[in-house]
Amino acid sequence: MKICHLVFLVYLFFHAYCDSDVLVGYHVTLAIPPAYSSGFVGRAFIMETDQTEPNFRTAVSVEALDDKYACSLDIFLGNVKVWSSGHFSRFYTADKCMLELTEDGDLQLKGQKEIIGWRSGTSGQGVQGQRLSSRTRLTSFISNNSSLFYSFEIQYDKIVLYLNSGKWKYSYWEFKPYPYGEKNITYIELTSKALEIFNGKFQKVAQITSEQPQPVRFLALGNSTGNLGLYYYSAERQMFQASYQALNGTCDLPLACNPYGICTFSNACSCIRLMTKGIGSLPDCSTDGISEGLCGRNQAEMVELQGVTSILRQGTPSEVNISKDACANLCLDNCTCVAALYISSAEADANLQQCFLYGLVRGVKEIQRGSTGSYWVKMPKGSRDQVHGKSSGLKKWSVIVIGVVDGFIIFIVLAGIGYYIIQKRRQTSLNTRHTP
Numbered sequence: 310m311k312i313c314h315l316v317f318l319v320y321l322f323f324h325a326y327c328d329s330d331v332l333v334g335y336h337v338t339l340a341i342p343p344a345y346s347s348g349f350v351g352r353a354f355i356m357e358t359d360q361t362e363p364n365f366r367t368a369v370s371v372e373a374l375d376d377k378y379a380c381s382l383d384i385f386l387g388n389v390k391v392w393s394s395g396h397f398s399r400f401y402t403a404d405k406c407m408l409e410l411t412e413d414g415d416l417q418l419k420g421q422k423e424i425i426g427w428r429s430g431t432s433g434q435g436v437q438g439q440r441l442s443s444r445t446r447l448t449s450f451i452s453n454n455s456s457l458f459y460s461f462e463i464q465y466d467k468i469v470l471y472l473n474s475g476k477w478k479y480s481y482w483e484f485k486p487y488p489y490g491e492k493n494i495t496y497i498e499l500t501s502k503a504l505e506i507f508n509g510k511f512q513k514v515a516q517i518t519s520e521q522p523q524p525v526r527f528l529a530l531g532n533s534t535g536n537l538g539l540y541y542y543s544a545e546r547q548m549f550q551a552s553y554q555a556l557n558g559t560c561d562l563p564l565a566c567n568p569y570g571i572c573t574f575s576n577a578c579s580c581i582r583l584m585t586k587g588i589g590s591l592p593d594c595s596t597d598g599i600s601e602g603l604c605g606r607n608q609a610e611m612v613e614l615q616g617v618t619s620i621l622r623q624g625t626p627s628e629v630n631i632s633k634d635a636c637a638n639l640c641l642d643n644c645t646c647v648a649a650l651y652i653s654s655a656e657a658d659a660n661l662q663q664c665f666l667y668g669l670v671r672g673v674k675e676i677q678r679g680s681t682g683s684y685w686v687k688m689p690k691g692s693r694d695q696v697h698g699k700s701s702g703l704k705k706w707s708v709i710v711i712g713v714v715d716g717f718i719i720f721i722v723l724a725g726i727g728y729y730i731i732q733k734r735r736q737t738s739l740n741t742r743h744t745p
Contacts, residue, residue, distance in 0.1 A: 336409035339371050341378050341402065349373040352383075355408070363387025363526075363542055363549075369408045369418075374399065380406030380418055380426060387542070389549060391527055394418060397448060400426025442496040448473075449530040451564070459535040459563075465492035468506070470530070470537055470555065472563045472621060476645075477668040479621035481563045482537065482555050486515030499528050504539065521552035535563050560674040561620055569686075571617055572674040581614070581670075581686065603687055604644035611637040611649065611685040614673075618684050619650050619665075621672040626663040636664035637685045651683040 381395035402420030501524035560572035603609035
């Protein structure tokens, strides 16, 4: 089971004691292999709690990553890594990886030549625990080579999940304890039963409750799905399972499908296919170069996709009280924009016409037709023309929105039934003719 490294622990070392003590002046050193070995992982477990499984363990680790060796301090709950000093920024080193507790109480990871790669920042302090206060921002990285990452953010009026992409930031789930927009969240705490939210008077104002009787062990943000969950340990299955998940539908996940993909009613991923003159349909729903760097009406045009929307939202609309066409034109003239969502007064808050601009085409899902919203995608100039339409120096693109997977399946089934009935009638007719 792979759970992201961003984890808010519950009752760290609760009702337990350590088998080994880390005293002032303590240090442990791991040697780095002289040559790079892909897949290498070396660990020295230095602390372990004496409690019913799963128990906590602390280790100094050396891992082969990106043709180098990363040195980190890791905490495990059972076999799940629930925290790592290298989660946000890795410490690469050669020769050695050393953990040291200095005389003034600072925990440090060091490499060659006593270079400090990570420190706890606890010099001269007595640190007993941690609360997550408002304005806290925790992150979960999708992969090493992706510019996208998720974030879990505690704001004064709500708890929000974001998908981050460069300068763009999109929310896809939020929890508001105050119905009228008050801004009074001070901190949150995770108990054995719920994630509890407190105001400045230390009063609990709301909670997100676990749906299982077993005690909650930690809160995690999935590094592949971006889903927020509370997790408990199943002794029967000997693994951690979610007792609460913020998002229950596949199509509500921000990256349920590939770029320019559409999540359909059947929870399958379809796509926006393109056809080029003389080439035909691009293979594997390829989206290379569809709208990268296109801006202005000489290079691009906006194409409206019927029956779809995006689950992603910016913190505030790019514009309000404008027309649908004006919203599309905002994206058309913005070189970094690739899609736009227009929400009319029937759907928007406070009877406003809202326009949201996007720097990526993700989080798109199929919805019932007849919605007063409108979703637009930027395409190369000429996308509305047919493949064999007017001649032009530009490639002619025709956009085929494959958001009708369910309808296609129904069509195949009905066609099969119709074929069977016709064949049955023909057979009956032939038998009647040959009957003496």
